[in-house]
Amino acid sequence: MNAALQPRAVPLDRLGRPLQDLRLSVIEACNFRCGYCMPADRVPEDYGLDAAARLSFDEIETLVRGFARLGMQKLRITGGEPLLRKDLPALIARLATIPGIEDLALTTNGTLLARHARALRAAGLRRITVSLDALDPALFRELSGGRGRVEDVLEGVAAAEAAGFERMKFNCVVQRGVNEDQAPVLLERFRGTGHIVRFIEFMDVGTCNGWDRARVVPSAELRDRIHARWPLRALEANYRGEVATRYAFADGAGEVGFVSSVSDPFCGDCHRARVSADGQLFTCLFAADGTPLRPLLAQGETAFAERLGELWRGRADRYSELRGRAGAPRKHVEMFLIGG
Ligand code: SAM
Ligand code: SF4
Ligand code: SF4
Numbered sequence: 352m353n354a355a356l357q358p359r360a361v362p363l364d365r366l367g368r369p370l371q372d373l374r375l376s377v378i379e380a381c382n383f384r385c386g387y388c389m390p391a392d393r394v395p396e397d398y399g400l401d402a403a404a405r406l407s408f409d410e411i412e413t414l415v416r417g418f419a420r421l422g423m424q425k426l427r428i429t430g431g432e433p434l435l436r437k438d439l440p441a442l443i444a445r446l447a448t449i450p451g452i453e454d455l456a457l458t459t460n461g462t463l464l465a466r467h468a469r470a471l472r473a474a475g476l477r478r479i480t481v482s483l484d485a486l487d488p489a490l491f492r493e494l495s496g497g498r499g500r501v502e503d504v505l506e507g508v509a510a511a512e513a514a515g516f517e518r519m520k521f522n523c524v525v526q527r528g529v530n531e532d533q534a535p536v537l538l539e540r541f542r543g544t545g546h547i548v549r550f551i552e553f554m555d556v557g558t559c560n561g562w563d564r565a566r567v568v569p570s571a572e573l574r575d576r577i578h579a580r581w582p583l584r585a586l587e588a589n590y591r592g593e594v595a596t597r598y599a600f601a602d603g604a605g606e607v608g609f610v611s612s613v614s615d616p617f618c619g620d621c622h623r624a625r626v627s628a629d630g631q632l633f634t635c636l637f638a639a640d641g642t643p644l645r646p647l648l649a650q651g652e653t654a655f656a657e658r659l660g661e662l663w664r665g666r667a668d669r670y671s672e673l674r675g676r677a678g679a680p681r682k683h684v685e686m687f688l689i690g691g
Contacts, residue, residue: 384496419451429690447475464507549608616671635668
């Protein structure tokens with residue numbers, strides 16, 4: 352980190368956690384209706400703010416510069432479906448050059464990737480995560496709320512590979528009795544390619560996904576099943592606060608990850624802030640309300656960074672550690688507003 356970027360000490364929140372990651376949603380609309388995120392019967396077809404309600408590229412640049420001043424080094428662009436945001440590569444190009452940002456990544460459902468992969472790469476994007484819950488075409492379509500075609504996603508993946516993206520990540524939200532059987536299918540397909548499949552526990556995000564603990568497949572159970580077929584060896588975390596627990600295939604065919612926020616919460620190392628497309632700060636994936644940042648952005652990068660530091664210092668979130676206990680917050684922001 353360039354010391355000149357940090358006029359003050361890096362702020363720590365009330366639990367001693369620094370601000371290292373930002374998940375920035377650039378759009379709230381999506382072309383899918385995954386049942387665990389944006390169920391079709393709860394979110395209307397034409398859902399989405401009008402474009403003017405979204406932060407402009409100028410506002411986003413000020414925002415990211417302000418976060419970088421406080422020590423944020425890892426920036427992930429998300430949504431809704433971020434590839435629906437007009438001129439996204441132009442935004443990426445602006446963000447890629449901001450001092451202090453060491454890792455710039457994108458999470459996408461992949462359907463529009465074939466069209467944009469080359470421009471994203473040229474703009475400076477270096478990492479892509481594709482959400483992929485099934486390879487079976489009929490199941491994939493069903494899980495996307497009848498919107499997506501797995502063939503399009505795989506075409507997008509091929510285009511991203513051709514554009515130079517390596518070690519892509521594939522996120523699969525596993526639901527018991529729904530797509531558990533796709534776990535070995537996904538591994539069969541991506542083991543040995545250099546890409547990494549990560550299995551994510553179905554989470555109780557938002558208010559409308561009908562979450563039921565019985566549909567959560569604990570990572571340890573899934574890991575044991577995979578281990579029985581392809582022996583695994585635990586890997587050290589790449590860095591403190593890494594969300595996924597990593598394992599290497601003993602036969603050298605790469606690695607697999609597990610994100611276990613239900614069965615094994617990791618709030619103690621949560622260094623992540625989230626900002627919605629309309630510029631609200633959420634300091635937890637399960638926060639009820641956000642803090643509007645737009646008025647602060649209008650005051651410029653320095654004043655914004657100062658106020659953001661104060662907001663971060665006041666943070667005490669640890670929902671996953673409190674889940675199910677008396678007093679744990681019940682109202683949560685929708686996942687499609689803050690992007691995971
Ligand atoms: N639309 C993009 C996509 O799907 O990759 C980006 C936004 S999406 C909200 C980000 C991630 O959140 C996806 O990988 C998705 O699978 C995950 N997600 C959404 N709802 C979830 C839930 N209830 N439990 C676990 N992960 C969830
Ligand atoms: Fe859209 Fe992503 Fe949510 Fe699915 S998980 S509905 S693709 S925002
Ligand atoms: Fe971070 Fe909140 Fe998730 Fe805990 S529940 S890891 S504080 S986002």
